[in-house]
Amino acid sequence: MPIPLLGLLLVMPALVIVLLLFIVPLVSSITGAFSVxxxxxxxxxxxxxxxxxxxxxxxxxxxxLSALLIALLSIAIGGxxxxxxxxxxxAILRWLYRWPLFVPFIVVxxxxxxxxxxNGLMNSMLMQLGILTPMQTTSFLDWRGIVIxxxxxxxxxxxxxxxxxxxxxxxxxxxxxxNLGASRLRILIEIILPQVLPTLLVGLILSFVTMMSVLxxxxxxxxxxxxxxxxxxxxxxxxxxxYGVANALGVISLLTTSLVAWVYLRQTMxxxx
Amino acid sequence: xxxxxxxxKWIPRALGLGLLAFAIFGPxxxxxxxxxxxxxxxxxxxxxxxxxSYWVSVFSPRGNATTSLTMSVIIACxxxxxxxxxxxxxxYALARLKLPFRGAILLVLLxxxxxxxxxxxxxxARLFYxxxxxxxxxxxxxVHVTHGLVYAVWIATAAFSAIDRELEEAARSMGASALRxxxxxxxxxxxxxxxxxxxxxxxxxxxxxxxxxxxxAPDISTLPxxxxxxxxxxxxxxxxxxxxxxxxxxxxxxxxxERFLRADVLSKVGR
Numbered sequence: 169m170p171i172p173l174l175g176l177l178l179v180m181p182a183l184v185i186v187l188l189l190f191i192v193p194l195v196s197s198i199t200g201a202f203s204v205x206x207x208x209x210x211x212x213x214x215x216x217x218x219x220x221x222x223x224x225x226x227x228x229x230x231x232x233l234s235a236l237l238i239a240l241l242s243i244a245i246g247g248x249x250x251x252x253x254x255x256x257x258x259a260i261l262r263w264l265y266r267w268p269l270f271v272p273f274i275v276v277x278x279x280x281x282x283x284x285x286x287n288g289l290m291n292s293m294l295m296q297l298g299i300l301t302p303m304q305t306t307s308f309l310d311w312r313g314i315v316i317x318x319x320x321x322x323x324x325x326x327x328x329x330x331x332x333x334x335x336x337x338x339x340x341x342x343x344x345x346x347n348l349g350a351s352r353l354r355i356l357i358e359i360i361l362p363q364v365l366p367t368l369l370v371g372l373i374l375s376f377v378t379m380m381s382v383l384x385x386x387x388x389x390x391x392x393x394x395x396x397x398x399x400x401x402x403x404x405x406x407x408x409x410x411y412g413v414a415n416a417l418g419v420i421s422l423l424t425t426s427l428v429a430w431v432y433l434r435q436t437m438x439x440x441x
Numbered sequence: 442x443x444x445x446x447x448x449x450k451w452i453p454r455a456l457g458l459g460l461l462a463f464a465i466f467g468p469x470x471x472x473x474x475x476x477x478x479x480x481x482x483x484x485x486x487x488x489x490x491x492x493x494s495y496w497v498s499v500f501s502p503r504g505n506a507t508t509s510l511t512m513s514v515i516i517a518c519x520x521x522x523x524x525x526x527x528x529x530x531x532x533y534a535l536a537r538l539k540l541p542f543r544g545a546i547l548l549v550l551l552x553x554x555x556x557x558x559x560x561x562x563x564x565x566a567r568l569f570y571x572x573x574x575x576x577x578x579x580x581x582x583x584v585h586v587t588h589g590l591v592y593a594v595w596i597a598t599a600a601f602s603a604i605d606r607e608l609e610e611a612a613r614s615m616g617a618s619a620l621r622x623x624x625x626x627x628x629x630x631x632x633x634x635x636x637x638x639x640x641x642x643x644x645x646x647x648x649x650x651x652x653x654x655x656x657x658a659p660d661i662s663t664l665p666x667x668x669x670x671x672x673x674x675x676x677x678x679x680x681x682x683x684x685x686x687x688x689x690x691x692x693x694x695x696x697x698x699e700r701f702l703r704a705d706v707l708s709k710v711g712r
Contacts, residue, residue, distance in 0.1 A: 172540060175541075176540065176541060178530035178538070179530070179534045179540065182527040182528060182530075182594055183531070183546060183549060183550070185583075185587055186549055186550060186552075187549065189586075189587040190558075191552065193560075193562075193564035193565045193568065194552075194556060194564075196564045196568070197564045254450070257451075257458065260458055261461075267469070268465060270691035270692065271688060271691055272647075272648030272650070272691060273648075274648065274668055274687070275648075275668070275684040277672075278472070278668060278680050278681065279468040282471050282472070283468040288471065289468075289470070289471040289474070290467065293467075320464070320465075320468070377554065381558050381651065383559060383654065384650045384665070387673075388672060398557075398559050398651075401559060402559075411563070418557075421557050421559075421560065422556055422557065422560060425556055429555035433551060
């Protein structure tokens with residue numbers, strides 16, 4: 169058998185599964201959004217914008233804010249891991265930062281729901297330390313809770329990628345900059361960051377898509393309106409069986425991510441050349 | 442002079458590391474406390490009474506957790522077998538063979554990473570409902586396979602491309618068939634990477650919520666679904682115990698991942 173045909177045969181089963189169970193439903197979510205009583209129309213979108221425009225804005229703001237915080241934290245942690253002068257502090261940080269890496273979102277939702285509540289452990293500890301009085305405690309179970317959950321879970325992932333890229337950089341340029349008296353912050357921002365920017369971007373985009381897909385965290389932490397689009401879609405289907413509007417919301421979230429994903433796919437495909 | 446300088450520098454370091462440790466371990470401690478709390482209400486900082494009576498009821502033979510745990514493990518094992526079975530040939534072909542439409546194939550395998558999967562699950566659920574796969578183990582396994590397969594193919598491709606070609610060529614030149622070379626040379630060297638991808642797919646399936654929520658519920662109950670129902674019912678002890686069961690294998694994997702995935706394989710993931 170010629171080699172190209174054999175290769176195709178070996179890839180085919182995996183490809184068929186992804187095509188049938190991801191690409192086809194993806195396409196039907198798009199066609200479903202434009203289908204009104206079996207005909208083409210925009211009524212689903214009209215209704216989606218009427219009922220859920222605050223959720224759309226809420227989702228984009230929350231996810232962008234989380235991505236920004238994740239970027240800042242992972243640059244700070246990765247930068248210290250690469251440039252830190254004390255080996256013991258670096259070792260402690262390396263051991264510490266990755267704990268949330270594989271904690272499932274559903275577990276993140278549960279632990280933060282109990283931790284951030286008005287009577288949760290965080291407020292209790294602040295009260296014990298005398299920083300807060302019982303009257304001053306507030307619940308963080310709103311948009312702040314979602315942002316905290318996303319940052320808590322996704323920062324280790326982006327940091328892992330970023331620290332790996334930083335570690336594989338050529339040290340000689342960093343050392344010579346140090347010898348010339350450049351501060352570590354300046355080395356991080358002017359020498360290291362520009363070289364690892366593609367990795368940071370890929371990590372952030374993957375996190376962006378992940379955050380746009382998570383249903384459990386908004387359901388568990390933010391049981392109020394406005395909420396994330398994922399929760400609105402689930403509600404639309406469970407309460408009304410309304411696939412049209414749910415699919416319209418789906419297309420809106422697809423468009424948001426495809427704008428971001430386009431950057432990612434272009435980057436990855438370029439590396440495969 | 443020098444010694445005091447070093448001592449002083451530990452103040453900001455300890456402060457930063459301490460804050461990070463609080464942010465990471467505070468919530469985790471809270472989970473463990475809830476799992477062993479018998480009585481705990483506001484404004485008490487710590488549980489009033491500790492005990493394992495909830496553990497007994499969760500793990501009783503007729504308890505929900507036992508059923509959900511069994512179901513979760515069955516689904517995760519089937520998912521691993523399917524995903525790895527499909528990923529080994531695909532990964533080998535992508536790493537080693539000349540493929541026509543290589544770019545298009547990679548694109549199809551990257552797309553599930555690049556789009557939110559909830560709209561997809563909604564429509565799979567609708568499709569499965571028509572063909573009677575909703576609420577079945579097969580239906581849930583298929584959804585998990587689609588999700589896990591993409592990671593499995595990536596890691597398998599990376600594991601195969603990290604192998605030195607000369608080893609395979611040496612075996613071939615000594616007269617071994619292509620199949621035998623693959624079985625006796627390539628596969629054993631790639632095994633640690635493939636094992637890591639199997640563990641990863643297992644965990645992804647064990648932790649998967651959204652797809653199971655749409656395709657499986659209410660007939661199929663996995664641990665994440667049990668956690669969700671217990672939590673929304675206000676039963677934080679049951680929810681926390683379930684969360685702890687899900688947490689242990691994940692943290693175990695986090696601690697050993699570097700032994701499985703060597704740096705040279707890790708650096709090739711997604712390339």
